[in-house]
Amino acid sequence: MKYSNLVLIGFMGTGKSTVGLALSGKLGWSFVDVDAKIEEKEGRTIPEMFAQNGEAYFRQVETAVIADIMQQNRQIVSMGGGAVLAAGNRARMSSNGLVIALSASVETIIERVRADQNRPLLQGNLEERVASLMEQRKNAYDFADIHINTDNMPVQDIVAAILKAGGWGGE
Numbered sequence: 001m002k003y004s005n006l007v008l009i010g011f012m013g014t015g016k017s018t019v020g021l022a023l024s025g026k027l028g029w030s031f032v033d034v035d036a037k038i039e040e041k042e043g044r045t046i047p048e049m050f051a052q053n054g055e056a057y058f059r060q061v062e063t064a065v066i067a068d069i070m071q072q073n074r075q076i077v078s079m080g081g082g083a084v085l086a087a088g089n090r091a092r093m094s095s096n097g098l099v100i101a102l103s104a105s106v107e108t109i110i111e112r113v114r115a116d117q118n119r120p121l122l123q124g125n126l127e128e129r130v131a132s133l134m135e136q137r138k139n140a141y142d143f144a145d146i147h148i149n150t151d152n153m154p155v156q157d158i159v160a161a162i163l164k165a166g167g168w169g170g171e
């Protein structure tokens, strides 16, 4: 097998979990959601972690969870949107996986995340928060091996593009 893991990165609302689950079904590899692992490890939700201990603490746990996950193989890993901010996390993703960056327009992202209260970084004025975070992170996903814009692209087509890029073309 050419790649040991498929790693999905991208801003909040770019479709990492949806695409990851579909890929997992296709390849028969396990689906691992980093945010869910963090919540499992801590026994509390991400908004609770931010409120009680702050973002820096959340980032420490995130790094520990990523280090653990990236030692294993045959997984589709869905990263949190900010997981790419630490160089050590990026190195672990690239050294043991094919890294796929999903992107979407600011309008698509706002539409997808609007109903969700579970993202502490987007509380307040949603339009402003998304625009300013996207600006801050505009180059954060550049290190990926593959880039896919998910605006108006059906999940099956995204999955097919990733499988083809990963060398599973035609399956």
Ligand code: S3P
Pocket (backbone or CB within 6 Å): 010, 011, 012, 013, 016, 035, 046, 079, 080, 081, 082, 083, 118, 119, 120, 121
């Ligand atoms: C974050 C994204 C979230 C979650 C946390 C912080 C970020 O994950 O890890 O709220 O910094 O972009 P999703 O991208 O899965 O929403």
